[in-house]
Amino acid sequence: MTALSAAPTAPILLAPAAPPALAVEGLSKSFGGLTVANEIDLTLARGDRVALIGPNGAGKTTFVNLVSGLLAPSSGRIDLAGEDITGLSDVERARRGLVRSFQVSRLFHGLSVREHIELALLQRTKRTNQFFAAIGRMADIADEAAELVERLGLADIVDTRIDAISYGQQRLTDIAMSLALKPKVLLLDEPAAGVPTRDAGRILDVIDALPADIAVLMIEHDMDLVFRFAARVVVLASGRIIFTGTPAEIAKDEQVRAAYLGVYGREEERHGR
Amino acid sequence: MSAVTARPSPLRGDFIKLAAVALAGLAALVLFPNDLGLMTRIASSAFLVVSLDLVTGYAGIATLGQAALFGLGAYAAANANLAGLGEPILMVAVGGLAGAVAGLIFGAVVLRSRGLAQLVLTIALVQLVHEAANKLSDITGGSDGLSGIDVAPILGAFRFDLYGRTGFVFALVLLLATLAVLSVIVRSPFGLKLRAIGRDPGRVRTLGAAVMPALLVTFTLSGAVAGMGGAIEAISTGVVGLDSVSFERSAMALVMLVLGGSGSLYGAVAGTAVFMGLESIISAANPFHWLIIVGVLLIVVVLFVPRGLTSLAGDVRRLLAIFGLRRDKR
Numbered sequence: 001m002t003a004l005s006a007a008p009t010a011p012i013l014l015a016p017a018a019p020p021a022l023a024v025e026g027l028s029k030s031f032g033g034l035t036v037a038n039e040i041d042l043t044l045a046r047g048d049r050v051a052l053i054g055p056n057g058a059g060k061t062t063f064v065n066l067v068s069g070l071l072a073p074s075s076g077r078i079d080l081a082g083e084d085i086t087g088l089s090d091v092e093r094a095r096r097g098l099v100r101s102f103q104v105s106r107l108f109h110g111l112s113v114r115e116h117i118e119l120a121l122l123q124r125t126k127r128t129n130q131f132f133a134a135i136g137r138m139a140d141i142a143d144e145a146a147e148l149v150e151r152l153g154l155a156d157i158v159d160t161r162i163d164a165i166s167y168g169q170q171r172l173t174d175i176a177m178s179l180a181l182k183p184k185v186l187l188l189d190e191p192a193a194g195v196p197t198r199d200a201g202r203i204l205d206v207i208d209a210l211p212a213d214i215a216v217l218m219i220e221h222d223m224d225l226v227f228r229f230a231a232r233v234v235v236l237a238s239g240r241i242i243f244t245g246t247p248a249e250i251a252k253d254e255q256v257r258a259a260y261l262g263v264y265g266r267e268e269e270r271h272g273r
Numbered sequence: 274m275s276a277v278t279a280r281p282s283p284l285r286g287d288f289i290k291l292a293a294v295a296l297a298g299l300a301a302l303v304l305f306p307n308d309l310g311l312m313t314r315i316a317s318s319a320f321l322v323v324s325l326d327l328v329t330g331y332a333g334i335a336t337l338g339q340a341a342l343f344g345l346g347a348y349a350a351a352n353a354n355l356a357g358l359g360e361p362i363l364m365v366a367v368g369g370l371a372g373a374v375a376g377l378i379f380g381a382v383v384l385r386s387r388g389l390a391q392l393v394l395t396i397a398l399v400q401l402v403h404e405a406a407n408k409l410s411d412i413t414g415g416s417d418g419l420s421g422i423d424v425a426p427i428l429g430a431f432r433f434d435l436y437g438r439t440g441f442v443f444a445l446v447l448l449l450a451t452l453a454v455l456s457v458i459v460r461s462p463f464g465l466k467l468r469a470i471g472r473d474p475g476r477v478r479t480l481g482a483a484v485m486p487a488l489l490v491t492f493t494l495s496g497a498v499a500g501m502g503g504a505i506e507a508i509s510t511g512v513v514g515l516d517s518v519s520f521e522r523s524a525m526a527l528v529m530l531v532l533g534g535s536g537s538l539y540g541a542v543a544g545t546a547v548f549m550g551l552e553s554i555i556s557a558a559n560p561f562h563w564l565i566i567v568g569v570l571l572i573v574v575v576l577f578v579p580r581g582l583t584s585l586a587g588d589v590r591r592l593l594a595i596f597g598l599r600r601d602k603r
Contacts, residue, residue, distance in 0.1 A: 068479065094481035108472040110536070111465075119465050123480045128466040128487075131458050134284070135465065181480065 019082030021046045021215035022067070022098070022185045027076030029066055029239075036062045037073070038239040044185060044215040051230035051247075052219045059239040060219045061103060064187045068100040069093045081184055097184035101191060103219075105170045107162045113173050114158045117145045120180035148176050152206055168199025175206055186210070188218040192225060204228065227251075287456040290539045291449060297546070298445040302438070308553075309437035313509045315549045316444035320451065320502025321522075322529045322541040324372075327495040329527070330535030331459060332488055333471030334383070335392050337523050338399030339499060342379060344518025345402065346372035346500025347507040351419045352412055354507075359425030361433075365447060365504045372500015373493050380492025384485060396520060403518050418514035422507060433508075440509040447505060448542075451498060455538055458494075467491060471536070532574055534581020543583050 022044040029037040036059045044050055052060050065071040067078060069090035078086045080098050088096075107116060121141050122128045135141060149158050152172045157165050162173060171191060178186055192203050207229055210216055220226050226233060227247045235243040235256050243256050250256050301312045325339040349371030350364040358364060379398060386394050406413040413419060426432040433439045458464050466487060469477050474484045507513045516522055525548075533544020551570065556563040578585060 070475075070479075089478075091478045091481055091483050094479055100479060102476075106473050106476040108469045108476070110472065111468060115465060115468075119469055120480055122462045122465065123482050128462045128482055130462045131464075133461050134457075135460070135462060136284075177480065 018046070019079065020044060021048065021081055022217075023079040024067065025077045025079075027063070027066055027078065028074050029062065029071060030074050036239045037066060037076075040076070040236075040239075040241055042217075042234060042241070044217060046184075046215055047212050048215040048217075049229055049231045050215075050217050051226040051233045052217055052236060053221070053223075053226060053233060053250075054236035058236040060236055061189060062239070063236065064100060064189055064217075064219065068098060068187060094181070097182070098187075099178045099181045099183035099185070100187040101174050101178055101189055103189040103193060105167070105174045107170055107173060109163055110161060112159050112161055113154055113165065113169075113176075114145060114149070116162065116173050117148055117176050117180050120177040121145060124181050144180070148180055151209075152176050153202060166196075166199060168195045168203065171195055171199075171203055172206065175203070179211070183214055185215045185217070188216065190219050190221065192220070192222060284460075287460070291452055291456065294452065294539065294542055295445075295449055298441075298449075302441060306436065306438075309441045310509075311549070311553055313437055313441045313444050314506065315546050316441065316448050317502045317506035317509065318526070318529070318549060319448055319542045319545040320505065321499050321526050322533070322545045323452070323455065323538055324495040324497075324499035324502065325526045325530050326535055326538060326541040327455070327491055327498065330530065330537065330541070331464070331467050331471050332491045333474075334488070335527075336383065336395040337392060337520065337527060338379070338383075338395035338397075338402075339495075339526055340520070340522035341399040341402040341518055342372045342375050342496040342499035343503040343506075343522070344406065344513070345375045345503065346496075347503030347513040347517045348406065348413055348419065349500070350504035351422050351507045351513045354422045354424065355419070359423065360429075361424050361427050361443060361508050364424070364508055365501050368504025368507070369497045369501040372503065373497035375500065376496015377489060377493045379496065380489050383492075384488055395523075399518065399520050399523050403515060403520065406515055406518050413515075414513070416515055418512050419507075420512045422511045422513075424508050424511075437509065444505045444509060447501065451501065452538055452542070455498070459538065463487070463490075468536070528571060530581075532571065532582060534583040537581075537583055540581050540583035544581065547582060 020043045022042075024040055024042040027037055027040040028035065040063060042050075052063065054060050062071065066073050069085075069088065069092075073086070076086070077084060080093065080096055083096070085093055085096065085098070108119075111119075118135055118141055119128070121144055122135070125141075127133070127138075149155050152175065154169065154172055154176065157169060162170060165173075175188075175191065178188075188207075191207060192200050195203060204225060207218070207225075218229060220229070230247055233243075233245060233247050233250045234241055235250065243250065243253055245253070298312075298316075302309070305312060321339060321343045324342065325336065328334050328336055328339070346368035350368035353367040354364055358367065379395075382398065383391055383394050407415055409415075410417075424433055427439065427443060431439050431443075459467070466477065466482055470484055470487060477484055503513075503517060506517065529544040529548045530541055531544070532548050533542065534540030548567075552563070552567060555566050559566065574582065
């Protein structure tokens with residue numbers, strides 16, 4: 001009897017052995033003599049919430065560019081859900097569920113909010129090579145788009161062109177596109193940067209409510225947001241990870257304070273690293 | 274369905290615009306029975322400008338060499354005719370096919386480069402084709418052009434008449450059919466991806482969509498449309514000259530596109546009709562300074578209506594909504 005009742009739970013017991021959502025090993029990148037990423041190791045489990053912080057010029061965006069395939073690393077290895085993706089293009093990485101956003105929203109001028117979300121949904125469901133299909137007749141696309149629009153609070157402006165909405169709403173549209181791709185790993189590059197406080201709360205709510213199975217790595221400067229969001233914080237300085245720990249540990253650490261937190265309000269801030 | 278899921282139907286708008294082009298064509302047939310040669314040239318040039326719109330307005334790649342595809346279609350159709358192919362519909366098919374092949378090659382070359390270098394490459398290509406056409410006089414007639422095109426009645430039933438009535442209706446019907454097909458394509462999932470690529474190809478890649486194959490397909494499609502236009506011009510005028518593969522023709526097409534409004538099929542058609550219509554009227558009124566007048570008009574449009582003449586329709590709608598004459602949708 002005990003054997004029978006134990007059987008169904010066996011897969012769950014095995015679950016921790018599943019490969020991490022993202023595993024970065026010894027990732028380095030140099031431009032000539034300048035090393036912008038130096039032997040970076042980072043692992044994200046399924047559902048992880050990790051914040052990547054560091055002073056300006058620390059190499060945070062470079063790291064995201066390396067992982068998402070916009071830059072080729074000088075050495076190192078990147079695994080997505082146990083598969084080596086180091087040699088794959090940005091397109092191929094996105095198709096396998098490694099999705100990123102940009103520090104400054106990159107959206108499609110002239111297209112509506114709805115069209116942005118539809119494009120991402122159509123791409124995920126491999127239908128963007130259909131020439132004669134009417135998007136308006138695809139019930140599954142309409143339903144999923146409506147659900148996303150509702151969840152992100154974009155219902156009022158869904159048919160408004162992207163250039164006619166606020167920056168905060170553009171950020172939300174950007175996130176909606178990322179979610180429409182159903183990523184395994186989501187890399188967010190300062191999602192709330194440049195957004196007026198009035199709209200920032202909405203974005204924070206959305207980030208809090210990101211699906212639990214997605215591993216999220218977020219670059220962020222706002223320490224309040226970091227403490228609210230992250231289970232783990234990684235500190236990058238001069239292309240190297242100098243500290244990993246919980247938000248509480250980070251706040252206490254001398255090295256981090258010297259490299260990053262303490263810099264604020266002082267002259268050195270403008271000089272970056 | 275909730276308010277969120279109810280998508281505004283784009284097909285109705287397309288149908289209205291298509292009907293407007295058809296009506297304008299029929300009106301031209303009745304009002305200008307002596308100018309049907311010009312009207313037919315407007316229709317065949319509209320193919321060129323629409324094909325340019327696909328590449329430039331939708332896919333975001335500026336080219337000053339589009340006439341190469343148009344002219345190659347014209348030469349192909351004319352040569353097919355001289356070899357014994359009389360049926361005009363088949364001639365247009367030959368022109369479209371030749372244009373498609375040329376478009377694929379053109380795209381494969383042009384897409385290796387970017388920005389200004391890309392633009393220069395398009396100019397180099399059209400000059401190359403122009404010079405080749407000049408030299409290969411056996412198949413192009415060189416600087417004299419190809420003449421002696423003898424077209425059979427359409428489907429064996431509709432004979433081309435002296436006034437150009439058949440030729441115009443033929444061109445108009447094909448233009449309407451092409452616009453109908455393209456309207457569906459630009460609203461399809463592929464068309465949506467294409468419009469996004471035109472704005473930010475790098476961002477489209479991060480969504481997991483390959484950009485280069487989509488652009489090659491677009492160049493091929495664009496070449497087919499341009500080639501059909503070339504064939505129609507060859508059929509209606511009976512000659513193909515070097516000007517059909519010229520840089521000037523390419524540049525004029527871009528001017529017409531900007532005038533009408535790029536990124537809209539009907540903007541391309543309207544720009545062609547307005548430009549060529551004005552050109553004809555002004556050049557008749559003042560044969561010496563007409564280009565100056567056209568130039569000034571263009572500057573006025575670019576400065577005050579930067580999104581092209583067709584964007585005025587939206588402005589009028591908004592004005593009417595402000596004055597409460599038209600119920601605003603939202």
